[in-house]
Amino acid sequence: MKKLFIFLCYILAVGHICSQDINVNPTHWWVGMKSPELQIMIHGNKIGSANSTVKISYPGVSLKKVNRVTNSNYLFLDLTISPTAKEGKFNIVINNPDPQIAITIPYELHAKSKNDGKTRVLGVTAADFIYLIMPDRFSNGDPSNDVIQGMRDTDHDRNNPFDRHGGDILGVTNHLDYLKDLGITTVWLTPVVENDMARTQEGGTSRSTYHGYAFTDQYQIDRRFGGNEAYSQLVNTAHSKGMKIIQDAVYNHVGNDHWFVKDLPMNDWLNQWSSYTNTSYRDQPLDDPYASSIDKKITTDGWFTPFLPDLNQRNPYVSKFLIQYAIWATEEFGIDGWRVDTYFYNDPKFLNDINTALVNEFPKLTIFGETSVANPTQGAYFSDNNINTTYKSNLQGITDFPLTFAMLDGVNNVERIYTTLSQDFLYKNPMRNCIFLDNHDLDRFYSVVGEDFAKYKMAVALLLTTRGIPQIYYGSEILMKNFKNPSDAEVRRDFPGGWQTDPVNKFEQGGRTDLENQAFNYVKTLANFRKSSEAIQKGKLMQYVPDNGVYVYFRYTASETVMCVLNSNTNSSTINLSRFSERIGNFTKAKDVATGTIFNLEPTLTIGPKYLLVMELH
Ligand SMILES: [Ca+2]
Ligand SMILES: [Ca+2]
Known part of the structure; x- marks a missing residue:
């Protein structure tokens, strides 16, 4: 504090x-x-x-x-x-x-900085490639801050999945060159704001809030992560390397050890219930035309957990506190974008107010909201959309969960990718959605695809060539795996080599296995291609009806065309290119982006089994 x-x-x-x-x-x-x-x-x-x-x-x-x-x-x-x-x-x-x-x-x-929108507060677009890091689990740059005496939780044990492990902001700053080499342009950290929380009891175990989602003082970066100074240094170093930073915002709740929860300014500072009421975690009551008032209230005013008091953003003092804090953090550190946690659990009017206030001060700032929903309809409802609804959200983009599940399914059955993207007419600008294969709340995608390396490559290629702002989760480039069983800590394991005492260092080529190097190099090749491809960064998308397990789509501008052919079959498939003449036009050659091989376009094209061929047309 x-x-x-x-x-x-x-x-x-x-x-x-x-x-x-x-x-x-x-x-x-x-x-x-x-x-x-x-x-x-x-x-x-x-x-x-x-x-x-x-x-x-x-x-x-x-x-x-x-x-x-x-x-x-x-x-x-x-x-x-x-x-x-x-x-x-x-x-x-x-x-x-x-x-x-x-x-x-x-x-x-x-x-106020004169460089906002020029060298800082730059915004993040589909030209970028985001790397999501949970700072406690990535790299320990400063062992001296692992335990801060006087804070409520001083446990530190790397062998306990629910303890703090000592990773910090300096550990991220130290690896910006590693990330830049991989083709990353933007780093998103799960929250770094102070969580001076006593340990909690969840699922029968004693846990720290190493994940950072229980704020106790918005104006203090957690000293176990290095404090405000380390965060400023990270943002400034990233900017000096031509990279950007996204911060994780939590407006919905704070930790129950927050100083203002310990001495509430007024009773309705929080959403209070006569007896403890958890949110239903359901988004439908907000967009469902048949929803009851109590179901709506439970979604937005129910608490996320008993130790995360829910803020009443209809209280004008609370709303102002949160809006000013978001503006303060943007100006203080110069961050380029916000990912807003638990988006639809907040008061809908407040969400539009805070987005408006932020963009008013920082026109280039990017904001996308975590909307864990099943369908594009619901995703669109919570963002800037083309639907005639009573509530009109002004959110730029969402974390696109419906596309995540479609892509993961798509490596087996391309149909769902096609049908999901065909619903993009709902969004005002689907290119602003953050797209991903996994994150800190999901099973790691290498496990989801059954540790099948061919499917891993298909999924990565899809992520890096379809529409939206792609995000990869730390360690995916070295095939980190696991399901959230028995807990989500399994998908939040330490990056091998992030601690000086680690027996292997997978930040270095020599520390990785052959397969891990193949994975790293595949991500790197496509990510760096992306950096130079106007068609991928800004181009339109055209997709064709899948045919016999083969899905063809193009990214294109007036001057560049990229053709992608995804063969989800376990044997080779041959396609007739005449069907795609609308986009192939007069192109006669194609460059396989993954290998660099240039070949002539013949009337037919054969694609190997379980492969996504990305071609730049010439
Ligand atoms: Ca540390
Ligand atoms: Ca709420």
């Missing part, structure tokens, strides 16, 4: 030293923002008492309103920052007859 320990003020005025443990959020702000409004939330013992008065004196900054709420330990100050205000420091002077309450709080306004 970032606390201001403030000693002072009355020593001069009345001869008393007052000291208080104060939380101030946002911790600082900027001049030059598009929105002139700022609400500062101050938490301190009796600070919001009726006889407290507040004074701010700084050119261009006016204190519009002092809001007192149910809990007198809080004040919410509404400020207006005029366009003429300069960066600098001022004092928030809280006067009270009781010297234990009176306090002077220093506050800073920085200058």
